[in-house]
Amino acid sequence: MQDFLTQLPNVELHLHIEGSLEPELMFALAKRNNITLPYATVAEAKAAYHFNDLQGFLDLYFQGMNVLRTEQDFYDLAMDYFKRARAEGVVHIDMHFDPQAHLQRGVALDVVMAGLLRAKQDAESSLDLSVGMIMAFLRDRPADEALHVLESAAPYWKFLDAIGLDSAERGNPPEKFQALFARAKALGLVRVAHAGEEGPADYIEQALDVLDVQRIDHGVRCLESDAVVQRLRESQTVLTVCPLSNVSLKVVDDLRDHPLPKLLAEKLKVTISSDDPAYFGGGLLVNHMACAEAFGWDEAVFRQLNRNAIEEAFISEDRRQQLLKRLEQA
Ligand SMILES: Nc1ncnc2[nH]cnc12
Numbered sequence: 609m610q611d612f613l614t615q616l617p618n619v620e621l622h623l624h625i626e627g628s629l630e631p632e633l634m635f636a637l638a639k640r641n642n643i644t645l646p647y648a649t650v651a652e653a654k655a656a657y658h659f660n661d662l663q664g665f666l667d668l669y670f671q672g673m674n675v676l677r678t679e680q681d682f683y684d685l686a687m688d689y690f691k692r693a694r695a696e697g698v699v700h701i702d703m704h705f706d707p708q709a710h711l712q713r714g715v716a717l718d719v720v721m722a723g724l725l726r727a728k729q730d731a732e733s734s735l736d737l738s739v740g741m742i743m744a745f746l747r748d749r750p751a752d753e754a755l756h757v758l759e760s761a762a763p764y765w766k767f768l769d770a771i772g773l774d775s776a777e778r779g780n781p782p783e784k785f786q787a788l789f790a791r792a793k794a795l796g797l798v799r800v801a802h803a804g805e806e807g808p809a810d811y812i813e814q815a816l817d818v819l820d821v822q823r824i825d826h827g828v829r830c831l832e833s834d835a836v837v838q839r840l841r842e843s844q845t846v847l848t849v850c851p852l853s854n855v856s857l858k859v860v861d862d863l864r865d866h867p868l869p870k871l872l873a874e875k876l877k878v879t880i881s882s883d884d885p886a887y888f889g890g891g892l893l894v895n896h897m898a899c900a901e902a903f904g905w906d907e908a909v910f911r912q913l914n915r916n917a918i919e920e921a922f923i924s925e926d927r928r929q930q931l932l933k934r935l936e937q938a
């Protein structure tokens with residue numbers, strides 16, 4: 609199965625680039641930037657990666673990214689993941705990044721964008737890996753701060769494929785960001801949002817109705833509402849489901865209890881992603897292999913999941929047709 613999966617044109621629609629920061633790189637960047645880490649060794653860092661919920665993870669996620677200071681750091685972060693993903697057969701990644709998490713630490717947007725855009729360019733020219741850019745906003749920060757960041761990002765709007773909404777979901781409903789998403793829509797930007805990860809099915813409806821999103825990131829809790837399931841089925845809105853993330857953050861107790869088989873049985877447009885691979889046990893291939901084992905999925909299921917992802921990826925129509933053809937021939 610691993611050989612079959614590796615030669616597929618795999619597409620990942622939900623990846624936080626800051627969540628791809630492996631402890632080895634974290635240590636290297638800490639040394640380069642003269643930063644003291646709260647861990648003595650890589651093994652100690654890895655041992656700390658046990659979470660009770662989303663907030664427990666976010667605390668370490670924001671702490672980890674503190675080593676990212678320079679344009680070269682952001683470039684190295686992204687290239688490190690792109691190379692690993694490409695070696696596992698990934699051909700396209702839609703990448704979330706969190707500008708507010710860096711601005712708060714005094715790292716300018718220009719620094720973040722220059723590093724990430726240079727990595728994207730190099731991946732596309734030398735790795736046969738295309739990259740979509742999703743500027744994500746932290747839903748536990750004030751809505752007017754998000755709007756200010758979007759406005760200040762004007763020089764980069766042309767490089768964005770979408771805006772997203774992430775971070776602590778409970779108590780931060782989509783409607784809090786109505787004005788931000790309306791502005792993004794007026795600018796012609798596509799919108800996506802995390803919804804129904806820890807938050808209720810109602811947040812999925814709000815994301816669709818109030819934020820007019822094209823994708824739901826996670827969305828697994830849609831199954832708590834028949835009406836939401838029916839709506840997602842009829843609209844074939846893509847769900848970017850992250851199985852090992854859901855296990856790590858205790859959205860489910862065990863992968864065998866994960867609702868993925870039920871989501872597929874409900875004929876929803878499901879895709880698989882790794883979310884934060886450095887923190888949740890691995891990248892797309894590890895997620896695929898874990899699902900193959902937990903659910904007994906055969907090759908046809910992985911073809912369908914990748915077909916769904918290719919159809920929804922932020923890529924040119926030419927590339928989409930090329931990847932669909934590669935999928936047929938794989
Ligand atoms: N799984 C997740 N949910 C919400 N925000 C995130 N930011 C990084 N990973 C996230």
Ligand SMILES: [Zn+2]
Pocket residue numbers: 622624774802825883
């Ligand atoms: Zn996510």
